[in-house]
Amino acid sequence: MRKLALSDEILMRVEKPARYIGNEVNSVVKDKERVAIRFAMCFPDVYEIGMSHLGIQILYSMFNAWEDVWCERVYSPWVDLDRIMRERNIPLFALESQEPVRDMDFLGITIQYEMCYTNILQVLDLAQIPLMAAERGEDVPIVIGGGPCAYNPEPIANFFDLFYIGEGETQYRALLDCYLENRARGGTRRDFLRSAAKLSGIYVPQFYEELYYEDGRIGGRRKLYEDIPDRITKELVRDVTEVHYPLKPVVPFIKVTQDRVVLEIQRGCIRGCRFCQAGQLYRPVRERDADRLKEYAAAMLENTGHEEISLSSLSSSDYTQLNELLEFLIEDCSKKHVNISLPSLRIDAFSLDVMSKVQDVKKSSLTFAPEAGSQRLRDVINKGLTEEVILKGAALAFEGGWTRVKLYFMLGLPTETEEDIRGIGDLSNKIAATFYDTVPKDKRVNGRVQIVTSTSFFIPKPFTPFQWAAMCTSKEFLDKAYLTKKGIMEQLNQKSIKYNWHEADVSVLEGVFARGDRRVAKVILEAYRRGCLFDSWSEYFHNDIWLACFEDCGLDIGFYTTRKRAEDEIFPWDFIDCGVTKEFLLREWKKAQAGSVSPNCKEQCQGCGASRFGVGICHERRAEG
Amino acid sequence: MKIRIKFAKYGAMKFIGHLDMMRYFQKAVRRADIDIRYSEGFSPHQIMSFAAPLGVGIESYGEYMDIEVLSMTSAEDMLQALNRVMVEGVEILSVTVMPDNVKNAMASVAAASYRIRRKEPDERTAVAGSGAGGMQGDAAGGFAIAGLDEKLREFYAQEHIPYTKETKKSVLELDLKPGIYELAAEPDGTVRMLVNASSSGNIKPLAVMERFLAFAGEDIAGEDCQVTRLETYADMAKDGEEHRFVPLADVGQCR
Numbered sequence: 001m002r003k004l005a006l007s008d009e010i011l012m013r014v015e016k017p018a019r020y021i022g023n024e025v026n027s028v029v030k031d032k033e034r035v036a037i038r039f040a041m042c043f044p045d046v047y048e049i050g051m052s053h054l055g056i057q058i059l060y061s062m063f064n065a066w067e068d069v070w071c072e073r074v075y076s077p078w079v080d081l082d083r084i085m086r087e088r089n090i091p092l093f094a095l096e097s098q099e100p101v102r103d104m105d106f107l108g109i110t111i112q113y114e115m116c117y118t119n120i121l122q123v124l125d126l127a128q129i130p131l132m133a134a135e136r137g138e139d140v141p142i143v144i145g146g147g148p149c150a151y152n153p154e155p156i157a158n159f160f161d162l163f164y165i166g167e168g169e170t171q172y173r174a175l176l177d178c179y180l181e182n183r184a185r186g187g188t189r190r191d192f193l194r195s196a197a198k199l200s201g202i203y204v205p206q207f208y209e210e211l212y213y214e215d216g217r218i219g220g221r222r223k224l225y226e227d228i229p230d231r232i233t234k235e236l237v238r239d240v241t242e243v244h245y246p247l248k249p250v251v252p253f254i255k256v257t258q259d260r261v262v263l264e265i266q267r268g269c270i271r272g273c274r275f276c277q278a279g280q281l282y283r284p285v286r287e288r289d290a291d292r293l294k295e296y297a298a299a300m301l302e303n304t305g306h307e308e309i310s311l312s313s314l315s316s317s318d319y320t321q322l323n324e325l326l327e328f329l330i331e332d333c334s335k336k337h338v339n340i341s342l343p344s345l346r347i348d349a350f351s352l353d354v355m356s357k358v359q360d361v362k363k364s365s366l367t368f369a370p371e372a373g374s375q376r377l378r379d380v381i382n383k384g385l386t387e388e389v390i391l392k393g394a395a396l397a398f399e400g401g402w403t404r405v406k407l408y409f410m411l412g413l414p415t416e417t418e419e420d421i422r423g424i425g426d427l428s429n430k431i432a433a434t435f436y437d438t439v440p441k442d443k444r445v446n447g448r449v450q451i452v453t454s455t456s457f458f459i460p461k462p463f464t465p466f467q468w469a470a471m472c473t474s475k476e477f478l479d480k481a482y483l484t485k486k487g488i489m490e491q492l493n494q495k496s497i498k499y500n501w502h503e504a505d506v507s508v509l510e511g512v513f514a515r516g517d518r519r520v521a522k523v524i525l526e527a528y529r530r531g532c533l534f535d536s537w538s539e540y541f542h543n544d545i546w547l548a549c550f551e552d553c554g555l556d557i558g559f560y561t562t563r564k565r566a567e568d569e570i571f572p573w574d575f576i577d578c579g580v581t582k583e584f585l586l587r588e589w590k591k592a593q594a595g596s597v598s599p600n601c602k603e604q605c606q607g608c609g610a611s612r613f614g615v616g617i618c619h620e621r622r623a624e625g
Numbered sequence: 626m627k628i629r630i631k632f633a634k635y636g637a638m639k640f641i642g643h644l645d646m647m648r649y650f651q652k653a654v655r656r657a658d659i660d661i662r663y664s665e666g667f668s669p670h671q672i673m674s675f676a677a678p679l680g681v682g683i684e685s686y687g688e689y690m691d692i693e694v695l696s697m698t699s700a701e702d703m704l705q706a707l708n709r710v711m712v713e714g715v716e717i718l719s720v721t722v723m724p725d726n727v728k729n730a731m732a733s734v735a736a737a738s739y740r741i742r743r744k745e746p747d748e749r750t751a752v753a754g755s756g757a758g759g760m761q762g763d764a765a766g767g768f769a770i771a772g773l774d775e776k777l778r779e780f781y782a783q784e785h786i787p788y789t790k791e792t793k794k795s796v797l798e799l800d801l802k803p804g805i806y807e808l809a810a811e812p813d814g815t816v817r818m819l820v821n822a823s824s825s826g827n828i829k830p831l832a833v834m835e836r837f838l839a840f841a842g843e844d845i846a847g848e849d850c851q852v853t854r855l856e857t858y859a860d861m862a863k864d865g866e867e868h869r870f871v872p873l874a875d876v877g878q879c880r
Contacts, residue, residue, distance in 0.1 A: 002752040004637055008744060009848060012682050017640040023712055023752060025652070098752060251652060253645045305652030305710075336655075337663050337671075360667050 005093035005100075006081075014080045018254045019047035022073075022095035025251040026303065028060070029096050030070040037176055038104040039063055040094045040141065042074040043112070044119035045536070050075040051250070052258030054312060055110055055147065059168050061246030069176065072096040073250070074107070076119045077126065079534065085126055092126035101127040105179065107141040109160075111149035114513035115506065115536035117156055120145075121528040124159065131525065133161045133206055138189050142179070151234075151281060152462040152573040155516035155524065157205035161189075162196055165576055166235030167267070169243050171201045197228040201235035203576070204228070210518045210572065216559055218517060218570045233577040234281075238615045240267055241289040245296055248303045260308035260341060261300040263293050265325065269314035270601035270617060272608075274382045274592050275371070275410065277461040278314055280580050283608060284616030285601060290321035294328050301338060309333060310341040317346035318602075326354050344369070347393030352400050362445060365404035365452075366397050372413055373423025379595050380415050382588075387427060394431050398438040404450045405431055411480040411501075412458040412472040414592065421480055425487030425497075428453045432493035449493075454500040455484055457507040461514050462573040463580065465588035470564040471511045477504040505543040506535065512560040517572040520560070523553045581609035626694050627723040628703070629730060631874045635684040635853075637752050638714030643678040649715070650690060656710040659703060662693040676730035676857055676873060677737060677822050680829075686718070687737070687856035689873045691730045713752065723877045728859075735860035736806060736870050737822035739830040740853045742766035742815040743845065766851065767814020768843070774810040776841045781808045788832055801836060804828040806868065808837075819870070822857065 004011070004021055011017040032038065041060055043050030050056065056073070063071035072094035077085060085092070091100040101107055107127065109120055124131050129140045136143075145153060146164040153163045164171065175196060182192040197204040207228055211219045223230065237243045245264075252259070268285035269278065297309060309329065313319060329340055340358040344367050345351035355364065370385050372378045378385065394405065409424050428451050435449035457477045460469045472480070481501040488499050512520060526549040534540040550557055565571075567586060574582065584607060591598060598606050601617050611618035634646070641649065651671055654661050663669035676689035697703055700720040707717045727733075743766045770776065780786070786801040804821035805828065811817050816837075820828040835847045858870035 003749040004752055005749070007747050007749050008682070008851075009747070011640055011750075012848060017681070018642075018645065021637040021640055021752070023637045023714065025656075025710075025712055253641045253649055255645075255648070302656065302658075305655035307651065307655070337669055339668070 002098060005098040006090070010081070010084055014084070015078060016047075016254055018252075019075065019078065020081065020095070022098065024253060025305075026248040027073075027096055027250050028064040028071070030064070032070065032097065032099075035070040036068040036180060037070070037106070039069055039071040039106045039108060040074045040101045040104045041071050042101075042107060042109045042123055044076050044109055044116045044123050045534075046078050047075045047252070048254065048256040051252045051256040053110065053112065054258075054262050054264060055112075055168065057246045057249045057262075058244065059108070059172070060250070061248065062169060062244040063172070065244065066173070066176075068180075070096075072104075074101055074123065074127075076122055076534070079540065082122065082126070082533070091128050092123060102129060102140060104141045106144060108144045108146065108164075110147040111145050111156070112147050113536060114149055114510045117513060117524050118528045118532045118535055120156060120159060121525065122533055125528075132158055134158070136161070136189065142189070142192065148277065148281060149513075151277075151576055151578055152514065152516070153203065153205060154210065154518045154572040155513050155520035157518050158521045160205060161193060163203040163205065164235070165201050165203055165232050166578075167237045168235075169237050170235045171199060174199055175202060194225070194228075197225075200233060203232045205518075208575075216556075218572060220570065221575055231575050231577050234579060236579070236613050236615075237267070237286070238613070240286045241292050247296060247299045249300065251304045251306070258310070259306070260310050261297065261304060261306045262310055262312050263297055263300075264288065264312045265293060265316060265319045265322075266313045268616065270318050271315055271384065272382055272588070272598055272600060272606065273371070274380070274465040274588055275413065275458060275461070277464050280463045280585075280608075281578055282314065283579050283610035284613060284618045285318075286616040287319060287321065290325045290328075293325055294332075297329060298332070301336065307337065308339040308341055311343050313343065316343045317351065323350070330354070330357055347390075347397060349396060352393075352397055356400055361401040362403070364402070365406050365450075366394070366402050367406045367408070368393070369408040370427060371408065371410050372416075372420060373409060373425075373427055374420040376595060377413060377416060377420040377423070379597050380592050381410075381413055382592070382597050384597070384600070387430070390427070391430060391434050394434050395438045398435045398449070401445065403435070403445055403448075405452070407431070407451065407453045409453065409455045409484075410458045411455045411484065412477055414458075414466060414469045415595075416480075418483060421483045422487045424453065424455070424484050425489075425491050428488060428497045429491035429493050432491075432496040435496075436493075449496050451493075451497045452500065453484075453488065453497055454502075455481060456502040457504060459507055459511045459514055462571065463578050463585070465585050465592055467515065467571065467585065468565040468567065468569070468589050471508070471561040473558075473562055474504040474508050477507065503538060503541070505546075506538070506541055508557065508561055509535070509543075509546055512557055515572070516560055519555060523549050523555055526553055579608075579610040579613065584608040626697065627725060627727065628692050628694055628697070628700075629721045629723050629874055629877075630690050630692065630707070630717060631719040631721075632688045632690070633684075633686040633716045633718055634679065634688055634714065635686070636714035637750055638712070639682055639684045639750065642681050643675070646679075647673070647675060653707065653710050654692065657703075657706040659692070659706065660694050660696045662695050674729055674731050677734045677827075679854060680852075683852045683854060685854035687854050687872070689730045689857055691723070719874050721874050721877060727877055730873055731824075733859040733873060733876060734857055735821070735823050735868075736819055736858045738807075738817065738819045738855040738858070740811065740815050740817050740855055741830060741834050742851050742853075743768050744849050744851050746849075748851075767811075768816065768845070769814060770841060770843055773814060773816070777808055777810055777816065777837065780837050780840045781805065786833075786836055788836055790832075801828055801833055805833060806870075808833070817855075819858075 060071050063069045130136050142161045145160040150163045193204045196202050207224045209222045213219045266287045268282040371383045460466045530545050662672045672693040674691050704720040788799045788801045790797040807819035830852050831847050838845050859876045861871045862869045
């Protein structure tokens with residue numbers, strides 16, 4: 001009989017023991033004697049966050065569909081259990097078997113945001129796996145990194161045996177087969193990494209070195225073996241309709257962030273907002289067939305018992321079969337008493353009609369993401385939303401009974417002026433004024449309109465046109481937030497507007513990790529040793545420790561953040577080919593500085609480079625034309 | 626139609642709290658395709674109610690919930706449909722169609738019986754339920770207290786069994802005695818008790834156990850005891866009777 005890894009006494013002592021016991025509906029238990037490969041799949045954050053991630057559910061389901069593989073889940077133990085595990089030397093275990101991660105063949109870690117880097121070290125450390133890949137022996141799992149942050153793996157390169165660059169569905173079978181062949185040959189860990197390094201999409205960092213100029217910039221790269229590639233091209237699913245989809249996702253016992261059936265309707269985005277990394281990484285846009293999605297919805301609701309379903313994509317309004325899909329879901333779900341939670345749709349007559357059918361208008365809110373306060377700056381970032389469209393959408397919504405509006409902006413965008421910042425207050429005010437103009441006094445349900453304006457700080461990301469841009473300092477960010485606040489307070493309708501802003505220090509750190517190189521690893525390691533963990537949780541973020549670590553490691557934060565890069569600078573991530581070319585990004589960077597917009601993929605091809613994959617919107621257009 | 630469902634909750638599932646069990650069953654009822662009745666209004670919810678909340682860490686072979694359905698084939702079909710979608714550690718024991726006029730499970734709860742055993746040092750709960758054989762839990766784990774039965778009798782013979790209940794807001798002095806209906810040792814050295822489980826006078830079995838261990842001078846902490854609920858009862862006493870405890874599943878046949 002299997003036993004839980006933790007004693008009753010520990011489980012009764014920690015918060016939410018359900019995080020650690022496994023046994024959820026649709027979790028997969030196999031006979032370990034009858035599988036060839038054991039794979040621990042990890043999301044390095046607390047259970048409730050990790051369980052909400054679609055990517056893990058996809059890979060978990062795909063791996064377990066293979067008879068010779070048993071894939072299990074691992075999450076970061078919360079701080080209470082973390083302490084107990086260290087005190088008592090309890091090795092980190094996988095949820096399904098409750099057996100140590102250390103005894104598995106692979107530990108795969110998805111890296112969804114930069115602020116989880118210390119949690120990666122926590123997982124390795126608790127699993128009793130040496131933190132540095134170079135120090136690992138034959139008896140510990142191969143540690144794989146994947147997900148969006150793997151597109152600039154250098155700051156964490158030393159901690160991973162290999163990175164899988166791109167969409168997970170395509171290359172894992174080949175990678176696992178490569179592992180099995182190596183084992184059959186009696187090959188070593190290094191032998192396996194040598195063969196894996198030749199597979200498309202696989203990057204083995206210890207076989208490469210970064211070279212630097214005296215001023216600290218990267219001068220180039222050197223590889224240790226002639227037969228491994230200079231450039232790593234991302235993996236991409238050619239047919240998103242026929243690819244594996246998890247029809248029996250794991251259903252957690254405790255409430256998690258995404259506690260519903262998730263239908264991924266498409267990959268990629270046509271928009272090309274210049275700050276957005278996802279918009280570039282997942283090109284080209286590929287739609288999943290609506291009829292297939294209808295089948296999936298029915299099957300997943302039946303298999304999970306979830307009472308809610310949600311659509312997932314970067315820009316759902318651009319999905320060409322949206323009307324058809326939503327009509328089906330509204331009809332089908334109301335019969336089953338299933339709620340539909342809508343993703344952020346562009347606000348227009350159609351979306352308002354749909355929303356009014358599936359939400360309680362009085363309780364729900366509208367979301368606009370203008371991202372910048374002025375039309376000039378919205379042109380710089382290539383955000384197609386205009387003030388006219390926003391106000392028209394708001395008026396329509398107010399007529400329909402909505403009274404709550406959420407607005408999202410970024411501060412610190414390239415070329416931003418005080419004028420642009422004041423625009424945030426102005427726009428918030430105009431929306432409030434629209435409410436009072438549109439809705440007569442006797443029909444104002446909650447009395448007044450509630451506008452919540454939020455700003456985050458702009459962080460330049462790799463593989464975006466803004467990868468060359470300078471980022472603000474923490475002080476500059478806070479000055480901008482203060483100016484925004486002041487701008488809102490001066491408005492006529494300021495009582496209807498609530499303003500929230502994001503943490504500045506953590507944004508600066510995220511900026512370092514996002515565009516960092518291999519030298520940043522020692523700071524991450526040092527901060528972890530000094531107790532940094534769960535940095536994305538503000539109550540556990542210790543900026544003072546981080547600053548001291550940079551100082552003691554002799555690394556200058558400004559080198560990574562506030563420095564504007566020259567057009568010909570070699571970036572740490574240049575060896576990765578994500579589909580879009582550096583030439584295209586540079587063109588976009590120049591257009592941004594000139595305040596010139598680019599049409600989206602549907603309107604006109606911008607020659608980003610992604611068409612070479614031979615699929616998706618790039619080729620549909622040509623077929624039509 | 627009013628349906629009363631009796632279920633067991635053991636193994637790793639003892640760590641799932643009451644609210645999460647409710648969520649679990651809401652989803653399970655959908656997976657089993659039960660034609661449950663929904664409330665009216667903008668966000669309809671299933672008509673489902675639970676008898677007596679079970680504390681985290683306690684196992685049970687006598688849990689109850691009531692649901693209302695619009696249609697069903699048979700109680701046996703529903704039992705099987707539900708058991709097909711359960712996880713290890715939750716087992717549907719019976720499905721009973723109740724007369725319409727019966728009080729709901731929550732309002733009916735009057736008492737519950739428990740067995741308490743001593744945990745092994747560093748005991749780890751088994752993930753897998755071992756089917757029917759393991760149904761009544763691992764019987765090992767007697768208290769190895771000499772003259773246990775005698776000591777329990779002495780303890781129970783006291784006129785008052787004072788107990789200090791500390792909550793976040795207040796400290797209450799309680800007398801456990803009136804709420805303990807039976808207290809005895811089992812042949813295997815475990816302790817069995819029948820106590821008040823009504824909403825007004827609920828007695829925690831561990832509180833009784835802790836008082837007893839202190840009374841017997843035994844150095845055993847409450848957290849070293851495993852509590853298992855065996856059955857939940859309604860009180861069907863007629864005039865002149867003090868108590869007549871009937872398992873919740875059986876109150877329909879008992880008028």
